[in-house]
Amino acid sequence: MSNILETSGLTVTFGGLNACDKVDLEVPKGQFVGLIGPNGAGKTTFIDAITGYVPTSAGSAVFDGEDIGELKPHERAQRGLVRTFQSLELFEDLSVRDNLLVAGYESRWYSFILDMLYMPRKDQKVEEQIEWALEIMGLHDVADAMPSDLSHGRRKLVGVARALAASPKLILLDEPAAGLDTAESQILGGHLREFLDHDMSVFLIDHDMGLVLSVCDYIYVLDFGKIIAQGTPQEVRESETVKKAYLGEEAGEIQAQAGERMTSLQHDQGGQDG
Amino acid sequence: MNQFIIALIAGVGTGSLYAMLGTGVVVAFRGSGVINLGHGAVAGYSAYVFNELRTSGDLWLPWFDIIPEWGFLKTLRLNNLPTRIHVFDFEMYIGKPPIVPTVLISVGVSVLIGLMMHLLVFRPLRNAPILGKVIGSVGVLLYLDSVIAVNFGGQNRSSSGFWVFSPFSDPVENFLGLGGTIPRANFYLLFAAVIMGAVVFLLYRYTKFGIATRAADENEKGASLLGYSPQMLAGVNWVFSAVLAGLAGILFLHKTQPSLYATFIVGGLGAALFGRLTSIPMTVAGGLIIGMMSGGGVQLANNDWWPNWLEIEGVRTFMPLLVIILVLYFQGDKLPIRGTLSVGRQPHAPASNNVAVGTIFAVGFALLLSNVFVSKWESVLTAAVVATLFMFSLTVLVGYLGQISLANYSIAGFAAFMMVRFVGDGTLQREADYYIINGLDMPTILGFVCAVGAGTILGLLIGLPALRIRGVQLAVVTMSSVLAIEELLTKSRSLMGDGAAAIQPTPSKPTWFGQYIGGYNKETFRTDYWKYSVLLILITALVGVAVVNLRRGNTGRRFLAIRANERAAAAAGINVKNAKMLGFGISSAIASMAGIMLAYKIPAIQAENFAIFSGLGLLAFVYLGGITTGYGAVVGGLLVAGGMMPEFLNLHFGDVEKGMINAVGAVGLIVNAIVTGGEGVALLQSNALGKEPLALLRRNPDEDDAPAADEDNATEGASV
Numbered sequence: 001m002s003n004i005l006e007t008s009g010l011t012v013t014f015g016g017l018n019a020c021d022k023v024d025l026e027v028p029k030g031q032f033v034g035l036i037g038p039n040g041a042g043k044t045t046f047i048d049a050i051t052g053y054v055p056t057s058a059g060s061a062v063f064d065g066e067d068i069g070e071l072k073p074h075e076r077a078q079r080g081l082v083r084t085f086q087s088l089e090l091f092e093d094l095s096v097r098d099n100l101l102v103a104g105y106e107s108r109w110y111s112f113i114l115d116m117l118y119m120p121r122k123d124q125k126v127e128e129q130i131e132w133a134l135e136i137m138g139l140h141d142v143a144d145a146m147p148s149d150l151s152h153g154r155r156k157l158v159g160v161a162r163a164l165a166a167s168p169k170l171i172l173l174d175e176p177a178a179g180l181d182t183a184e185s186q187i188l189g190g191h192l193r194e195f196l197d198h199d200m201s202v203f204l205i206d207h208d209m210g211l212v213l214s215v216c217d218y219i220y221v222l223d224f225g226k227i228i229a230q231g232t233p234q235e236v237r238e239s240e241t242v243k244k245a246y247l248g249e250e251a252g253e254i255q256a257q258a259g260e261r262m263t264s265l266q267h268d269q270g271g272q273d274g
Numbered sequence: 275m276n277q278f279i280i281a282l283i284a285g286v287g288t289g290s291l292y293a294m295l296g297t298g299v300v301v302a303f304r305g306s307g308v309i310n311l312g313h314g315a316v317a318g319y320s321a322y323v324f325n326e327l328r329t330s331g332d333l334w335l336p337w338f339d340i341i342p343e344w345g346f347l348k349t350l351r352l353n354n355l356p357t358r359i360h361v362f363d364f365e366m367y368i369g370k371p372p373i374v375p376t377v378l379i380s381v382g383v384s385v386l387i388g389l390m391m392h393l394l395v396f397r398p399l400r401n402a403p404i405l406g407k408v409i410g411s412v413g414v415l416l417y418l419d420s421v422i423a424v425n426f427g428g429q430n431r432s433s434s435g436f437w438v439f440s441p442f443s444d445p446v447e448n449f450l451g452l453g454g455t456i457p458r459a460n461f462y463l464l465f466a467a468v469i470m471g472a473v474v475f476l477l478y479r480y481t482k483f484g485i486a487t488r489a490a491d492e493n494e495k496g497a498s499l500l501g502y503s504p505q506m507l508a509g510v511n512w513v514f515s516a517v518l519a520g521l522a523g524i525l526f527l528h529k530t531q532p533s534l535y536a537t538f539i540v541g542g543l544g545a546a547l548f549g550r551l552t553s554i555p556m557t558v559a560g561g562l563i564i565g566m567m568s569g570g571g572v573q574l575a576n577n578d579w580w581p582n583w584l585e586i587e588g589v590r591t592f593m594p595l596l597v598i599i600l601v602l603y604f605q606g607d608k609l610p611i612r613g614t615l616s617v618g619r620q621p622h623a624p625a626s627n628n629v630a631v632g633t634i635f636a637v638g639f640a641l642l643l644s645n646v647f648v649s650k651w652e653s654v655l656t657a658a659v660v661a662t663l664f665m666f667s668l669t670v671l672v673g674y675l676g677q678i679s680l681a682n683y684s685i686a687g688f689a690a691f692m693m694v695r696f697v698g699d700g701t702l703q704r705e706a707d708y709y710i711i712n713g714l715d716m717p718t719i720l721g722f723v724c725a726v727g728a729g730t731i732l733g734l735l736i737g738l739p740a741l742r743i744r745g746v747q748l749a750v751v752t753m754s755s756v757l758a759i760e761e762l763l764t765k766s767r768s769l770m771g772d773g774a775a776a777i778q779p780t781p782s783k784p785t786w787f788g789q790y791i792g793g794y795n796k797e798t799f800r801t802d803y804w805k806y807s808v809l810l811i812l813i814t815a816l817v818g819v820a821v822v823n824l825r826r827g828n829t830g831r832r833f834l835a836i837r838a839n840e841r842a843a844a845a846a847g848i849n850v851k852n853a854k855m856l857g858f859g860i861s862s863a864i865a866s867m868a869g870i871m872l873a874y875k876i877p878a879i880q881a882e883n884f885a886i887f888s889g890l891g892l893l894a895f896v897y898l899g900g901i902t903t904g905y906g907a908v909v910g911g912l913l914v915a916g917g918m919m920p921e922f923l924n925l926h927f928g929d930v931e932k933g934m935i936n937a938v939g940a941v942g943l944i945v946n947a948i949v950t951g952g953e954g955v956a957l958l959q960s961n962a963l964g965k966e967p968l969a970l971l972r973r974n975p976d977e978d979d980a981p982a983a984d985e986d987n988a989t990e991g992a993s994v
Binding site for chain 2: 072073075090094098099103114117162
């Protein structure tokens with residue numbers, strides 16, 4: 001089994017409207033896969049469906065060799081299928097580090113007894129993962145601050161870091177770059193490929209065409225709930241269907257170039273913290 | 275069969291009251307988005323005012339004289355807050371004062387209460403999170419009930435009811451040929467409920483005010499863009515709702531005592547939920563159905579097959595609970611939740627770093643005051659410590675997990691009664707015992723464990739609805755559970771032992787490992803036995819440390835994550851249902867321990883020891899102390915009636931009534947909800963160390979500058 005995620009004929013229906021219509025999609029292990037499409041194409045609905053937040057009406061989703069169709073959202077997360085949210089959804093009452101700790105540690109039935117005795121399990125691997133997540137998202141200086149004290153962009157990075165802290169097998173990023181300022185976008189864009197070195201695969205949804213084209217190994221294009229094209233970034237960029245449906249020839253090219261500039265600039269600066 | 279139908283129809287009387295209260299609840303909800311748990315108490319206050327005017331001619335305003343009798347205030351003649359106005363002189367009116375001015379004055383008091391609720395409570399709370407609004411309405415309930423206790427003595431009144439509704443109106447004999455008699459007043463009440471519902475319905479449907487209210491209810495932002503002030507509409511609706519409550523209270527007065535109105539709200543809430551908080555006709559129908567179910571249910575339970583360990587009369591309070599649970603279970607998703615323009619934050623719940631120091635300090639201080647060294651403070655000290663122990667259960671459930679359960683004190687009571695039964699052995703243990711309690715004759719420790727287990731199981735059952743519903747709806751369910759538990763279980767003679775309905779001795783065999791640990795001292799005839807105090811302090815300290823540690827560990831973080839955002843918590847791999855059940859389990863186990871320790875302290879426990887208002891009072895004070903920290907529970911324990919602080923006040927201001935303390939607690943609760951969002955005295959003080967204290971008073975806490983990391987540590991360190 002070389003695919004970490006595989007959907008076949010996945011369909012989500014809202015009151016007669018197919019928000020996702022027979023979507024067949026594969027995310028190979030260790031690969032960076034993107035999903036693009038215009039507003040209302042069904043991208044977020046697709047993530048909601050495979051993470052269990054909306055019911056599917058047909059089709060199947062197989063994660064890591066297991067049919068996850070019947071699992072609850074938290075069961076899917078525990079198996080390593082972790083998402084971020086477009087609308088932040090941070091734990092506002094917990095510090096940034098606590099946000100990550102919640103996702104990092106799994107709970108056993110006896111955990112609360114250990115906690116009451118203040119004998120928390122310290123897992124070196126989890127602690128390292130959390131440190132790495134803070135580091136890579138440039139959040140070390142605000143690790144003890146509350147999310148409400150951060151800028152919108154940095155709050156988004158906290159959301160990504162929280163997903164990373166869970167040591168996912170596949171991380172689903174729902175428009176992580178929306179609302180970020182230039183410096184924050186660079187932190188994100190410059191580090192996205194590094195996720196792959198930490199035993200995870202990445203599935204990215206974003207409006208920022210440049211970002212998607214520059215970091216993804218493989219791209220699916222969604223429109224009106226249907227996959228209308230797929231291929232490498234080069235193939236997608238040149239695809240006539242995609243151009244018609246989404247990019248518009250000029251605009252897409254400009255965005256693509258801007259994206260390349262953005263990621264290369266980040267590499268030049270060598271991973272500076274926000 | 276005929277008898278059953280007669281019982282159903284007889285329930286229409288109570289059902290009409292439920293319908294009227296429900297109508298008022300819906301009006302307030304549509305106007306402001308708040309489900310007012312104190313609506314019944316508003317009706318109760320107006321009913322008392324009406325009754326008092328009719329019997330003594332005095333008008334009591336909805337507050338009491340709180341100004342102390344200090345010398346300089348006396349010289350300035352500022353020592354009195356006017357509370358009583360003598361309106362009718364009985365020399366002028368032979369018999370009773372005229373009815374129309376009496377009703378008008380009583381309704382006028384309702385208007386005043388409505389304005390106070392809007393201007394002093396719910397308007398300042400308009401942007402508070404749901405927890406804050408629920409706490410605000412709990413504050414209204416507790417305040418009005420306490421003021422009733424102070425002004426009117428809280429006693430049952432011989433009714434001085436309203437003309438045609440008088441109990442002396444001749445009953446209908448052989449109604450519809452069914453053979454039974456039905457009070458004629460039932461039909462008048464039904465008529466009144468339907469008229470009230472119809473007027474409100476038409477008002478909302480056809481007047482400009484009603485349409486604007488409905489618009490604001492559906493979309494507050496949209497209505498304000500169209501030039502309607504949502505707060506103006508809310509205010510008018512609050513007054514309107516209070517007037518409806520007052521009318522309901524006056525109309526129903528002949529059938530019940532005014533002190534019962536506050537608890538009748540449960541039926542009203544059931545009716546309002548039946549109408550999905552929007553439809554007036556459905557609300558009226560719901561109220562009537564609940565009333566009829568209660569009447570019919572009691573009739574059905576009065577049969578051989580009914581298990582004798584459940585009190586038959588308890589069915590009456592169980593029916594509203596049943597309807598509420600059914601409606602919420604099947605319709606919960608479709609109930610309107612009003613989106614306001616902005617939502618405030620939840621109370622901050624910092625982890626503490628210096629648990630050891632704080633615990634040693636607190637335990638040392640408690641032991642110093644105990645009988646080991648001085649004897650004077652023993653009784654108040656243990657009252658405060660028992661309260662603190664109980665409050666830890668609320669810290670976990672309300673503070674950490676964000677589940678507003680009002681039923682914890684009933685769980686404490688249930689566990690206390692179970693303890694009595696588990697260890698009971700049919701012998702008199704003390705000279706002061708009145709009743710012999712038969713039981714399982716367990717060793718004390720085993721009995722303690724089993725009773726805590728029984729309380730925990732009850733707590734998990736009460737928590738079950740929380741898996742589907744949240745926020746204010748959970749508060750409604752748990753508040754109804756309190757009454758059902760009291761009537762069905764703790765007043766049950768066969769379950770709790772003979773005489774349980776009236777009085778119940780403390781656990782027999784008050785010994786642990788051969789040591790007598792009952793609080794009652796055989797030598798001084800007072801509750802000041804030192805071994806009890808030491809045991810209580812130790813148990814409380816252990817529980818307190820466990821609760822604080824819970825917040826420091828991952829379990830507490832998970833609870834707070836669920837409180838903040840259940841959707842995101844699931845995405846972080848948290849099993850929300852299991853975690854909620856865990857929270858309810860821990861919380862009810864702690865509450866059970868507190869109940870059992872209270873049973874050892876006092877000479878005799880009764881169902882009334884665990885009545886709803888005692889529980890709400892404790893919630894008020896832990897909220898005042900700080901619901902999110904262990905330190906808050908300690909502060910809250912010092913504040914409760916019978917605890918340290920009121921005792922201190924007694925020394926300086928003479929006798930302070932329990933009702934006054936609870937009323938002050940209710941005011942403090944509301945002020946605290948508005949100012950600190952529930953962080954309470956504990957965090958107010960510790961925040962002052964790290965940040966400027968006035969930051970808390972600002973309208974929007976989000977505007978605070980980002981604090982540096984070291985300042986945050988200082989904040990955390992200060993709160994144990």
